[in-house]
Amino acid sequence: MPALAVLLEVLNWTGAATFAASGALVASRKQMDPVGFVLIAATTAFGGGTVRDLLLGRPVAWLGTPGLVLLAALVALLVFFTAHRVERRFALLLWADAVGMALFAVLGAEAALAEGASPWAAILLGMMTATFGGALRDVICGELPLILRKEIYATAAAAGAALFVALTQAGLERGAAILAGMGLAFAIRAAALRWGWSLPAYKPRPGRDYPNHP
Amino acid sequence: MPALAVLLEVLNWTGAATFAASGALVASRKQMDPVGFVLIAATTAFGGGTVRDLLLGRPVAWLGTPGLVLLAALVALLVFFTAHRVERRFALLLWADAVGMALFAVLGAEAALAEGASPWAAILLGMMTATFGGALRDVICGELPLILRKEIYATAAAAGAALFVALTQAGLERGAAILAGMGLAFAIRAAALRWGWSLPAYKPRPGRDYPNHP
Amino acid sequence: MPALAVLLEVLNWTGAATFAASGALVASRKQMDPVGFVLIAATTAFGGGTVRDLLLGRPVAWLGTPGLVLLAALVALLVFFTAHRVERRFALLLWADAVGMALFAVLGAEAALAEGASPWAAILLGMMTATFGGALRDVICGELPLILRKEIYATAAAAGAALFVALTQAGLERGAAILAGMGLAFAIRAAALRWGWSLPAYKPRPGRDYPNHP
Numbered sequence: 001m002p003a004l005a006v007l008l009e010v011l012n013w014t015g016a017a018t019f020a021a022s023g024a025l026v027a028s029r030k031q032m033d034p035v036g037f038v039l040i041a042a043t044t045a046f047g048g049g050t051v052r053d054l055l056l057g058r059p060v061a062w063l064g065t066p067g068l069v070l071l072a073a074l075v076a077l078l079v080f081f082t083a084h085r086v087e088r089r090f091a092l093l094l095w096a097d098a099v100g101m102a103l104f105a106v107l108g109a110e111a112a113l114a115e116g117a118s119p120w121a122a123i124l125l126g127m128m129t130a131t132f133g134g135a136l137r138d139v140i141c142g143e144l145p146l147i148l149r150k151e152i153y154a155t156a157a158a159a160g161a162a163l164f165v166a167l168t169q170a171g172l173e174r175g176a177a178i179l180a181g182m183g184l185a186f187a188i189r190a191a192a193l194r195w196g197w198s199l200p201a202y203k204p205r206p207g208r209d210y211p212n213h214p
Numbered sequence: 215m216p217a218l219a220v221l222l223e224v225l226n227w228t229g230a231a232t233f234a235a236s237g238a239l240v241a242s243r244k245q246m247d248p249v250g251f252v253l254i255a256a257t258t259a260f261g262g263g264t265v266r267d268l269l270l271g272r273p274v275a276w277l278g279t280p281g282l283v284l285l286a287a288l289v290a291l292l293v294f295f296t297a298h299r300v301e302r303r304f305a306l307l308l309w310a311d312a313v314g315m316a317l318f319a320v321l322g323a324e325a326a327l328a329e330g331a332s333p334w335a336a337i338l339l340g341m342m343t344a345t346f347g348g349a350l351r352d353v354i355c356g357e358l359p360l361i362l363r364k365e366i367y368a369t370a371a372a373a374g375a376a377l378f379v380a381l382t383q384a385g386l387e388r389g390a391a392i393l394a395g396m397g398l399a400f401a402i403r404a405a406a407l408r409w410g411w412s413l414p415a416y417k418p419r420p421g422r423d424y425p426n427h428p
Numbered sequence: 429m430p431a432l433a434v435l436l437e438v439l440n441w442t443g444a445a446t447f448a449a450s451g452a453l454v455a456s457r458k459q460m461d462p463v464g465f466v467l468i469a470a471t472t473a474f475g476g477g478t479v480r481d482l483l484l485g486r487p488v489a490w491l492g493t494p495g496l497v498l499l500a501a502l503v504a505l506l507v508f509f510t511a512h513r514v515e516r517r518f519a520l521l522l523w524a525d526a527v528g529m530a531l532f533a534v535l536g537a538e539a540a541l542a543e544g545a546s547p548w549a550a551i552l553l554g555m556m557t558a559t560f561g562g563a564l565r566d567v568i569c570g571e572l573p574l575i576l577r578k579e580i581y582a583t584a585a586a587a588g589a590a591l592f593v594a595l596t597q598a599g600l601e602r603g604a605a606i607l608a609g610m611g612l613a614f615a616i617r618a619a620a621l622r623w624g625w626s627l628p629a630y631k632p633r634p635g636r637d638y639p640n641h642p
Contacts, residue, residue, distance in 0.1 A: 027576075033627035035583050036576045050483070055264070055274050060483050063549045084632040121277045139354055140567055140576070148241075148250045148354070155249050199247035204298035269478070269488050335491045353568055362455075362464045362568070369463050413461035418512035 004175050008110070011103050011178070013071060019045040019100035020072035023137050024079035025093035030141050034080050040137055041076035042069060045100075047133030052108050052125050056115045094193055097134055097146065102186035105130035105157035106164045106178050119165045126161030127154060130185075150201050152192035160185025218389050222324070225317050225392070227285060233259040233314035234286035237351050238293035239307035244355050248294050254351055255290035256283060259314075261347030266322050266339050270329045308407055311348055311360065316400035319344035319371035320378045320392050333379045340375030341368060344399075364415050366406035374399025432603050436535065439606070441499060443531035446524045447473040448500035451565050452507035453521035458569050462508050468565055469504035470497060473528075475561030480536050480553050484543045522621055525562055525574065530614035533558035533585035534592045534606050547593045554589030555582060558613070578629050580620035588613025 023044030027037040046062045046069075053060045062068055086092055108129025112122035131147045131154055138145040147153050164181025168174060191197055237258030241251040260276045260283075267274045276282055300306055322343025326336035345361045345368055352359040361367050378395025382388060405411055451472030455465040474490045474497075481488045490496055514520055536557025540550035559575045559582055566573040575581050592609025596602060619625055 028630050028632075030572075030576070031629050031631060032576055033578050033629045035580075035627060037630070039575065039582060054268055054482055055277060057273065059485065063483060063552065064546070066548045069552070080630055083630070118278070120280045124277065124283070135354065140563065140573060142356070142570075142572060144244075144356060145354060147253065148244070148246055150247050152249075154253060199249060201245050201247045202242045202251070202294055202297070203245060204242075268482055269491060271487065332492070334494045338491065338497070349568065356570075358458075358570060359568060361467065362458070362460055364461050366463075368467055413463060415459050415461045416456045416465070416508055416511070417459060418456075 007175050007178065008107065011182070012107055013068065015100050015103035015107060016045040016068055016072055017075050018096045019104070019133055020075040021079055022093050022097040022100060022134065024076040025083060025089055025096065026137055026141050026143070027076070028079065028083045028089060029093075034077060037076040037080045038073045040141065041079075042072045043140065044133045044137040045072045047136040048104055048108065048129040048131065049133070051132045052111065052129045055125060055128075056112060056117065058115060094146075098186060098189040098193065101130045101134070101153070101157055101189060102160055102182045104133075105160040105185045106181040109161040109164050109181070110174075110178060113165065113168065119169055122165050123158060123161045126164070127157045130157035130161070150198040152188060152197050152199065155199075156185045156188035156192065159188055221389050221392065222321065225396070226321055227282065229314050229317035229321060230259040230282055230286055231289050232310045233318070233347055234289040235293055236307050236311040236314060236348065238290040239297065239303055239310065240351055240355050240357070241290070242293065242297045242303060243307075248291060251290040251294045252287045254355065255293075256286045257354065258347045258351040259286045261350040262318055262322065262343040262345065263325075263347070265346045266325060266343045269339060269342075270326060270331065272329060308360075312400060312403045312407065315344045315348070315367070315371055315403060316374055316396045318347075319374040319399045320395040323375040323378050323395070324388075324392060327379065327382065333383055336379050337372060337375045340378070341371045344371035344375070364412040366402060366411050366413065369413075370399045370402035370406065373402055435603050435606065436538070439531050439610070440535055441496065443528050443535060444473040444496055444500055445503050447528035447532070447561055448503040449507055450521050450525040450528060450562065452504040453511060453517055453524065454565055454569050454571070455504070456507065456511045456517060457521075462505060465504040465508045466501045468569065469507075470500050471568065472561045472565040473500045475564040476532055476536065476557040476559065477561070479560045480539065480557045483553060483556075484540060484545065486543060522574075526614060526617045526621065529558045529562070529581070529585055529617060530588055530610045532561075533588040533613045534609040537589040537592050537609070538602075538606060541593065541596065547597055550593050551586060551589045554592070555586045558585035558589070578626040580616060580625050580627065583627075584613045584616035584620065587616055 020041035023041040024037045026044075027040045030036075032040070049062065050060050083089055105126045107126075109122040109126030111129075112125040113119075117125060135145040135147050160181040163184045164177050167177035167180055172180075234255035237255040238251045240258075241254045244250070246254070263276065264274050297303055319340045321340075323336040323340030325343075326339040327333075331339060349359040349361050374395040374397075377398045378391050381391035381394055386394075448469035451469040452465045454472075455468040458464070460468070477490065478488050511517055533554045535554075537550040537554030539557075540553040541547075545553065563573040563575050588609040588611075591612045592605050595605035595608055600608075
C-alpha cells in the first residue's frame with residue numbers, strides 16, 4: 001500500500017531530523033566542533049533504530065540510506081551555524097526531542113509488528129526506539145539521560161506505542177493507528193513539559209558517593 | 215532433561231530479580247521516579263544477557279518472556295516503596311549485585327556452550343553476561359562501574375564461569391557444575407566484600423584532566 | 429592471496445595492541461587495578477570491531493581468536509607495571525590511540541567491503557570501527573570522548589577510510605590502498621596533535637545544567 005509507505009517515510013525522515021536537531025543542541029551546550037555536532041546528531045537520530053534492528057535481527061536501516069544520514073548531518077550543521085540566534089536553546093532541545101520521541105515510539109513498534117514481533121515486544125521495542133538514541137546522546141555527553149529525569153518521558157513513549165499496537169490489533173487502518181499513537185505520545189510529553197507534570201521521585205536521601213570512588 | 219531446565223529457569227528468574235533490585239537501589243541513590251526505577255532495573259537485569267545473545271547471534275531472550283520483564287518491574291516498584299526502610303542501602307545493593315553476578319556468570323557460560331561456543335568463548339561470554347548489565351546501570355547513572363572499582367568483581371565472575379566450563383568439559387553432571395561455578399563466583403565476591411579483598415591498584419599519580427576538556 | 433591476508437593479520441594485531449595500550453593508559457589515569465586495566469584495554473581494542481560485526485550481521489571476530497584477547501591482556505599488564513616510568517603518559521595515550529585509530533579505520537572499511545557493503549557504508553563502518561572502542565573507553569571511565577573533543581579525530585578516520593575505499597574502487601591493488609588510507613588517517617591526526625589543529629568550536633555560551641538535575 002503505497003500511501004502507507006509514503007507516510008512511514010515522511011515520518012521517519014521527520015523523526016530523524018528532529019532527533020538530529022536535539023542532538024546538535026546538546027552538542028551546542030557542550031561547545032563541540034562541527035564534527036562533534038554531526039556525530040551526536042547521528043547518534044541521537046539512529047541509535048534507537050539501530051538497537052531495535054539488532055534486537056529484531058534485521059539489517060540496520062540507516063546503513064543503506066545515505067540520504068537519511070546526510071539529512072542528519074545537514075541539520076547538525078544548520079544548528080551549528082544558527083543556534084546562537086535561539087534565545088532558549090534548552091526549551092527547543094526538549095521540544096525537538098519530544099517530536100522525535102513521539103514519532104519513533106510508533107515507528108519502532110510498527111517496524112517490530114511488520115517483522116512479526118508479538119504486541120508485547122512491539123511496545124517494548126517502540127519505547128526503546130524512541131528513547132535509546134537520546135539516552136546515548138546524554139550518556140556520551142555526560143548528562144543524566146532525559147529519560148531518567150523526573151519528567152514523564154518513557155511513559156509517554158510506551159503509551160503511544162501501546163495505543164498504536166492496540167488500535168492495530170483492533171483492526172484499525174494502520175495509518176490512522178500510527179497517527180493516533182504519535183498524537184498520544186506527543187500530547188502526554190507536551191503536557192508534562194508545559195505543566196511540569198512528573199511522577200513522585202524517591203526521596204529519603206541521596207546515595208553517598210561510592211566508598212573509595214577514584 | 216526437565217530437571218535441568220527447571221533449575222536454569224529458577225536461577226535465571228532469581229538472577230533477574232536480584233539484578234533488578236540492585237538497579238533499583240542505584241535508582242534510589244539518584245532519587246529517580248518509579249519509571250526510572252523500572253528502566254534501570256530492567257537495564258541491569260537484561261543488559262548482560264542482551265549483549266551475550268547479540269554476540270551469539272541468537273534471538274534476545276527477554277523479548278519473548280513478558281513474565282521476566284514484569285518480574286523486574288515489580289521488584290523495582292517494591293524497592294521504590296520500601297527502600298527507605300533499609301538502613302544500609304549501599305550494602306544491600308552490593309550483595310544483591312553479587313548474587314546476580316554469580317548466577318549470570320554461569321548461566322551466560324551455559325547458554326554459550328549450549329549454542330556451540332568454544333570453552334574459551336563461553337568463559338568470556340559468561341563474564342560479560344554477569345558484568346555488562348551492572349556496568350550499563352552504573353554508566354547511565356554516572357557512577358564509575360562497580361566492575362572497575364578496586365574490589366574483586368570481574369575476577370569472581372570469570373572464576374565461576376571457568377570452573378563451570380572446566381567441570382562440564384570434565385564430564386560432570388551439568389546441574390552440579392552450574393551450582394559449583396555459582397558457588398565459587400559468589401564466594402570470591404563475598405569474601406572480597408566481607409574482608410575488603412582487592413587487587414593492588416595502579417598508584418604513581420592520577421591523570422590530569424584532559425587538556426581543553428570542556 | 430596470502431600476502432594480503434598476512435598484512436591484514438599483522439595490522440589487526442598491531443591495532444589491537446596499540447588500542448589496548450591506550451585503554452590501559454586511561455586505566456592508569458583512573459588508578460584501576462590490573463583487572464580494570466585488562467577490561468578497559470579489551471573494551472578499547474575490540475569495542476569498535478564488535479559494533480562493526482554486529483552491524484554487518486557477521487560473527488564477532490575476537491570471540492574466536494583467544495590469542496588476540498590474550499595479546500590485549502598482556503599489553504594491559506605491561507602498561508600496569510611500566511607506565512610509571514613514562515614521563516608524559518597522556519601524550520603516549522594520544523599517540524597510541526592515533527595509531528589504533530588509523531589502522532582500524534581502514535581495516536573496518538576493508539572488512540565491510542569484503543562483506544559486500546556499499547562504498548558509503550564501508551566508510552561509515554570504518555569510521556565507527558576506529559572510534560567506537562575509544563569512545564566506550566572514555567564513556568565508561570567518565571571522560572568526555574576524545575572523538576568529541578576539539579581536536580580533529582573522527583575526520584581523520586573518515587578521510588583514511590574514504591581514501592582506501594576510493595583507491596580500491598579505482599582498481600588499485602588492495603594492500604597499497606590499505607597502506608595509503610592508514611597513512612592519510614595517521615598523518616591528519618598526527619598533524620592535529622603536533623600543531624594543535626582543530627575545527628572551530630561552537631562558542632556563544634555553554635549549556636546550563638539541566639534544571640532539576642539530580
